Amino acid sequence: MIIQPKIRGFICTTAHPAGCAENVRRQAAYARARGPVAGAPRRVLVVGCSAGYGLAARVAAAFAHGATTVGVCLERPGGDSRTATAGWYNDTALRALATEAGLAAHTIMGDAFSNEIKALAVDAVKERLPGGKVDLVVYSVAAPRRTHPVTGETFSSVIKPVGEPFVGQTVNVQTGELSQVTVQPATEDEIRGTVAVMGGEDWLLWIRALLGAGVLAPGARTTAFSYLGPPQTHAIYRDGTIGRAKEDLDATAAAISGLLRPLGGRAFVSVNKALVTQASSAIPVVPLYMALLFRVMKKKGTHEGCIEQMARFYERVYGPEQPFAADGEGRLRLDDLEMDDGVQREVARLWNSVTQENLSSVADLAGYREDFLRLFGFGFENVNYGADVQP
Numbered sequence: 001m002i003i004q005p006k007i008r009g010f011i012c013t014t015a016h017p018a019g020c021a022e023n024v025r026r027q028a029a030y031a032r033a034r035g036p037v038a039g040a041p042r043r044v045l046v047v048g049c050s051a052g053y054g055l056a057a058r059v060a061a062a063f064a065h066g067a068t069t070v071g072v073c074l075e076r077p078g079g080d081s082r083t084a085t086a087g088w089y090n091d092t093a094l095r096a097l098a099t100e101a102g103l104a105a106h107t108i109m110g111d112a113f114s115n116e117i118k119a120l121a122v123d124a125v126k127e128r129l130p131g132g133k134v135d136l137v138v139y140s141v142a143a144p145r146r147t148h149p150v151t152g153e154t155f156s157s158v159i160k161p162v163g164e165p166f167v168g169q170t171v172n173v174q175t176g177e178l179s180q181v182t183v184q185p186a187t188e189d190e191i192r193g194t195v196a197v198m199g200g201e202d203w204l205l206w207i208r209a210l211l212g213a214g215v216l217a218p219g220a221r222t223t224a225f226s227y228l229g230p231p232q233t234h235a236i237y238r239d240g241t242i243g244r245a246k247e248d249l250d251a252t253a254a255a256i257s258g259l260l261r262p263l264g265g266r267a268f269v270s271v272n273k274a275l276v277t278q279a280s281s282a283i284p285v286v287p288l289y290m291a292l293l294f295r296v297m298k299k300k301g302t303h304e305g306c307i308e309q310m311a312r313f314y315e316r317v318y319g320p321e322q323p324f325a326a327d328g329e330g331r332l333r334l335d336d337l338e339m340d341d342g343v344q345r346e347v348a349r350l351w352n353s354v355t356q357e358n359l360s361s362v363a364d365l366a367g368y369r370e371d372f373l374r375l376f377g378f379g380f381e382n383v384n385y386g387a388d389v390q391p
């Protein structure tokens with residue numbers, strides 16, 4: 001099968017196995033070159049391990065620090081006439097690279113929100129990680145819906161403002177068309193649903209399951225990822241439904257820290273940079289902000305991708321400065337370079353002056369499109385996309 005990108009709205013319905021493998025290989029090479037941090041964890045569990053931040057967290061753990069990893073993700077294999085999801089290829093590539101490097105990496109595919117998958121992960125920690133315990137649990141699930149493991153209720157996550165309609169400019173990254181969007185405010189049910197899917201409850205259930213099974217190592221840490229962003233995106237993000245879910249994550253971090261105290265452990269939220277991932281492509285307004293941000297940060301030489309962010313994660317959390325410098329809410333701020341005053345002033349200036357005519361010169365649409373295609377394994381110059389491959 002010759003595999004080409006098929007883009008539908010903000011997703012690509014095909015993925016390329018060799019391109020996804022190339023993406024993982026480049027991340028692993030970067031992590032190796034960046035090198036280990038003395039105190040970095042050697043036994044890591046990543047929930048949401050096959051794409052975006054979770055994939056990079058696992059790659060950095062394994063290839064910078066030599067960690068043994070267990071991963072959990074929800075991905076679909078390919079068939080005779082359809083490709084697997086990108087995450088499925090990413091995971092296959094990661095495990096192959098780990099094996100080559102003599103590192104154990106075990107993946108469980110299934111619904112992280114279910115009790116069954118948590119039980120399988122506990123068993124995997126016992127059987128696959130040295131000493132049967134885990135030092136770091138990274139929670140990086142981004143999902144459109146969640147079925148509650150006790151009540152069976154299915155919740156959906158929506159990206160909407162709260163209270164008032166949102167009116168703002170956005171860009172269709174594929175066509176380069178600038179437009180105004182209006183998003184109506186969420187209902188109470190939609191807010192509740194989004195918090196149930198993207199808030200902290202499932203993270204807490206994971207930690208309770210691991211703690212109950214006695215598989216968290218002394219001093220174990222756990223993190224979940226958040227985003228705050230600049231005023232231009234607040235109405236749709238920070239002050240919207242997803243922001244409510246992230247506030248719930250902050251509250252959950254405090255609750256989990258309480259549970260981990262007897263072990264000498266700690267939970268914290270890491271606020272990460274805005275990056276092109278399958279999850280973030282679905283948010284209106286954010287792609288325009290990112291295209292402007294990338295232009296500014298690339299010019300300044302401070303642009304990072306998921307793997308650079310995750311390399312810095314381990315350096316900040318496990319480096320010589322202990323405990324890491326947190327913000328007033330106890331959060332790790334990996335978005336420091338994005339939120340830099342000079343960067344944000346320049347982004348705001350561009351935001352206010354962007355027009356259809358100057359869009360391609362002030363916004364890094366090409367960079368955004370390249371990142372987007374690469375999520376699905378397309379656009380790598382050293383991959384032969386004309387070759388017949390087995391999906």
Ligand code: NAD
Pocket residue numbers: 047048049050051052053054055072073074075087110111112113140141142143144225226227271272273274275276277278279280
């Ligand atoms: P992503 O879409 O790239 O990856 C999501 C992961 O979740 C995949 O591994 C997928 O398999 C897994 N997943 C989804 N549903 C699952 C389920 N039911 N069971 C098991 N696994 C499941 O997402 P991402 O952008 O890396 O987001 C991860 C976290 O980082 C989210 O909390 C997000 O809000 C946060 N974050 C993202 C950005 C950004 O710009 N992308 C910035 C800051 C924080």
